[in-house]
Amino acid sequence: MAGETISFARGAPSADILPHEAVRDAAARALAGDWETALSYGVGIGHPGLCQWVAERHGGLDASQVMITNGSLEGGAMLFEHLLGPGDRVVVEQPTYDRTLLLLQRLGVELVPVPLEADGLGLAAFEVALAEGPIKLAHIIPNAHNPAGCTLSSAKRARLVELAAEHDFWIFEDDPYRELPFEGEPLETMLSLDATGHVIHASSFSKTVSPGVRVGYLAGPVEEIAKLSKRANETYISPNMLAESIVLELCNSGELDRNIDFVKGALKDRCDALVAALREQIPEAEFVVPEGGYFLWLDLAAGTDASALLAEAKGGGVTFVAGPDFMIDGGENSLRLSFAPVPAEQMSEGVSRIAAALERIRAASPA
Amino acid sequence: MAGETISFARGAPSADILPHEAVRDAAARALAGDWETALSYGVGIGHPGLCQWVAERHGGLDASQVMITNGSLEGGAMLFEHLLGPGDRVVVEQPTYDRTLLLLQRLGVELVPVPLEADGLGLAAFEVALAEGPIKLAHIIPNAHNPAGCTLSSAKRARLVELAAEHDFWIFEDDPYRELPFEGEPLETMLSLDATGHVIHASSFSKTVSPGVRVGYLAGPVEEIAKLSKRANETYISPNMLAESIVLELCNSGELDRNIDFVKGALKDRCDALVAALREQIPEAEFVVPEGGYFLWLDLAAGTDASALLAEAKGGGVTFVAGPDFMIDGGENSLRLSFAPVPAEQMSEGVSRIAAALERIRAASPA
Numbered sequence: 226m227a228g229e230t231i232s233f234a235r236g237a238p239s240a241d242i243l244p245h246e247a248v249r250d251a252a253a254r255a256l257a258g259d260w261e262t263a264l265s266y267g268v269g270i271g272h273p274g275l276c277q278w279v280a281e282r283h284g285g286l287d288a289s290q291v292m293i294t295n296g297s298l299e300g301g302a303m304l305f306e307h308l309l310g311p312g313d314r315v316v317v318e319q320p321t322y323d324r325t326l327l328l329l330q331r332l333g334v335e336l337v338p339v340p341l342e343a344d345g346l347g348l349a350a351f352e353v354a355l356a357e358g359p360i361k362l363a364h365i366i367p368n369a370h371n372p373a374g375c376t377l378s379s380a381k382r383a384r385l386v387e388l389a390a391e392h393d394f395w396i397f398e399d400d401p402y403r404e405l406p407f408e409g410e411p412l413e414t415m416l417s418l419d420a421t422g423h424v425i426h427a428s429s430f431s432k433t434v435s436p437g438v439r440v441g442y443l444a445g446p447v448e449e450i451a452k453l454s455k456r457a458n459e460t461y462i463s464p465n466m467l468a469e470s471i472v473l474e475l476c477n478s479g480e481l482d483r484n485i486d487f488v489k490g491a492l493k494d495r496c497d498a499l500v501a502a503l504r505e506q507i508p509e510a511e512f513v514v515p516e517g518g519y520f521l522w523l524d525l526a527a528g529t530d531a532s533a534l535l536a537e538a539k540g541g542g543v544t545f546v547a548g549p550d551f552m553i554d555g556g557e558n559s560l561r562l563s564f565a566p567v568p569a570e571q572m573s574e575g576v577s578r579i580a581a582a583l584e585r586i587r588a589a590s591p592a
Numbered sequence: 593m594a595g596e597t598i599s600f601a602r603g604a605p606s607a608d609i610l611p612h613e614a615v616r617d618a619a620a621r622a623l624a625g626d627w628e629t630a631l632s633y634g635v636g637i638g639h640p641g642l643c644q645w646v647a648e649r650h651g652g653l654d655a656s657q658v659m660i661t662n663g664s665l666e667g668g669a670m671l672f673e674h675l676l677g678p679g680d681r682v683v684v685e686q687p688t689y690d691r692t693l694l695l696l697q698r699l700g701v702e703l704v705p706v707p708l709e710a711d712g713l714g715l716a717a718f719e720v721a722l723a724e725g726p727i728k729l730a731h732i733i734p735n736a737h738n739p740a741g742c743t744l745s746s747a748k749r750a751r752l753v754e755l756a757a758e759h760d761f762w763i764f765e766d767d768p769y770r771e772l773p774f775e776g777e778p779l780e781t782m783l784s785l786d787a788t789g790h791v792i793h794a795s796s797f798s799k800t801v802s803p804g805v806r807v808g809y810l811a812g813p814v815e816e817i818a819k820l821s822k823r824a825n826e827t828y829i830s831p832n833m834l835a836e837s838i839v840l841e842l843c844n845s846g847e848l849d850r851n852i853d854f855v856k857g858a859l860k861d862r863c864d865a866l867v868a869a870l871r872e873q874i875p876e877a878e879f880v881v882p883e884g885g886y887f888l889w890l891d892l893a894a895g896t897d898a899s900a901l902l903a904e905a906k907g908g909g910v911t912f913v914a915g916p917d918f919m920i921d922g923g924e925n926s927l928r929l930s931f932a933p934v935p936a937e938q939m940s941e942g943v944s945r946i947a948a949a950l951e952r953i954r955a956a957s958p959a
Contacts, residue, residue, distance in 0.1 A: 243632070249620060257616065296828050
């Protein structure tokens with residue numbers, strides 16, 4: 226095995242792009258000026274100042290449409306428990322975030338898989354699913370999809386919001402990568418297109434500040450946010466006021482935007498290096514080139530066993546997540562590569578280790 | 593109404609006893625030395641260094657017996673969801689913490705009320721409940737009870753642990769006030785007496801550092817902690833690593849112990865002032881004199897309506913929580929006074945407002 230393992234497995238940035246000095250300075254300022262809020266119990270919505278900031282960031286929501294949560298995953302878990310019951314039909318993208326599948330399976334809902342296309346959810350398949358019976362909720366990751374890397378087109382966003390109003394289902398717009406497009410501005414959120422109260426949006430500061438702060442949020446119709454924040458209060462009184470106060474200081478000081486620019490640059494370099502290395506070293510790989518975020522999803526030739534490849538790759542000093550983790554069925558010849566944790570200069574070496582492992586498994590059991 | 597409302601309602605310290613300078617210094621040190629752990633995803637147990645510290649604080653648990661949680665309330669909520677199902681018989685003290693009743697009611701368990709005595713749980717009533725059918729879990733607040741103010745005696749602790757082994761039920765030792773006895777050392781935990789793996793202990797830094805940090809923990813048998821931390825990881829990946837890193841810095845630097853000494857002194861002054869004012873101004877009040885913590889529970893003459901008193905008191909510039917909130921049945925002539933939020937010099941004025949309101953409701957509807 227050549228040197229340390231190169232890990233494409235975890236959806237997390239490497240430590241060198243965590244803004245620890247900015248967070249340290251923000252903590253000092255927050256605990257000088259905002260300490261009473263930071264150190265006291267809050268209520269279910271968390272820090273009111275951060276709710277207000279998020280509302281403005283979304284182009285003028287009312288602050289009562291926002292609640293801060295201990296990361297967006299737990300926000301989603303509370304939302305699922307609040308809205309869903311056993312037997313409800315819930316649309317999930319295929320592939321989709323493995324932790325979402327786990328949370329939904331725990332609730333005993335009926336998962337309705339809809340395949341992704343290069344520009345997001347396959348609408349024809351979605352409409353077939355709708356025709357087969359009522360949908361209670363559709364879970365959609367619109368930007369820089371985890372794991373698929375694709376971004377939902379503007380036209381599809383508009384159409385999904387129309388369908389939600391027409392067929393009365395919830396859209397859970399699970400959007401942690403929205404602030405990380407490599408070029409230009411993010412597309413409009415479905416939340417901003419929703420005039421009938423069918424969209425609940427979730428996002429997070431995990432990718433724009435740091436995962437360890439565990440600060441995310443939900444935004445949606447006032448009545449649902451009120452019910453969810455009551456549930457949050459009953460479960461944990463308030464989310465983490467100290468971390469929220471520090472995040473708010475980063476937001477207000479402009480450090481958040483400076484860090485987003487820095488992180489986008491680093492992620493783009495990593496993504497470019499990964500794409501170049503794959504094209505050179507694994508030319509059979511098919512993938513959508515990510516326009517932002519952390520992830521690239523690739524399909525190898527039919528018949529390739531990604532789980533066997535992973536086992537072989539680990540022995541060769543590289544790791545990733547095999548496709549089946551993100552699928553209800555299938556994904557055998559697919560893998561998710563997270564480029565966020567791998568510095569650009571290690572990318573070629575990492576891909577060459579995967580390519581070598583691929584050669585070895587094929588040599589061991591020729592087609 | 594005479595000046596600002598004096599609130600005996602909330603179980604939270606007034607801002608003047610929050611250690612904001614110590615937390616600010618700890619944050620600076622944590623984000624200089626421990627920033628990679630503070631800002632990265634952790635796993636379900638939270639900060640491993642803080643698990644280790646808690647294990648040592650409890651006189652030598654193994655670190656694998658401890659998991660850090662986003663406050664102890666959410667830790668308890670996860671524990672209840674993990675251990676309990678609809679119909680399970682669960683012993684609750686009467687009175688008990690209102691939020692615990694809410695969480696248990698949400699799960700559809702059968703609540704089995706057992707009255708408190710001056711030295712904690714009434715064991716005779718508890719044994720009657722045990723004889724009537726299997727108990728799945730007993731929820732016990734051993735020290736400076738919320739709301740009752742009493743502390744479970746050493747003999748009762750030992751007996752409860754014996755009964756748990758004999759009858760195979762869980763003891764949930766919910767112990768946020770353990771570090772706040774006004775005199776001497778806290779009694780031994782039931783966790784420390786448990787040789788058969790029937791006790792899960794919860795505590796918190798809300799009362800020793802600050803509520804806003806939302807850092808608590810569970811400690812118990814290795815296998816249960818492993819299952820619970822897996823559940824935690826599935827729900828929120830990791831608890832708040834940033835806040836835990838700051839708390840650990842307070843623990844290691846000795847600031848935590850200095851703050852505990854300071855807070856105990858302030859709370860004792862407040863409690864002494866409250867007891868003196870009650871004896872002088874409301875001599876009919878019966879109560880256990882608290883030996884620590886935040887709360888005093890008092891009974892007024894039979895027939896007094898504490899809810900009517902509360903409504904009248906609010907108009908007179910003072911507030912508290914009426915007894916029925918903490919009871920499955922009863923509590924009509926009782927109230928909980930939290931002395932933690934009321935500076936000692938306001939105590940006499942606060943009690944005089946309650947006494948005046950009591951006179952007014954009695955004048956309005958004479959017995």
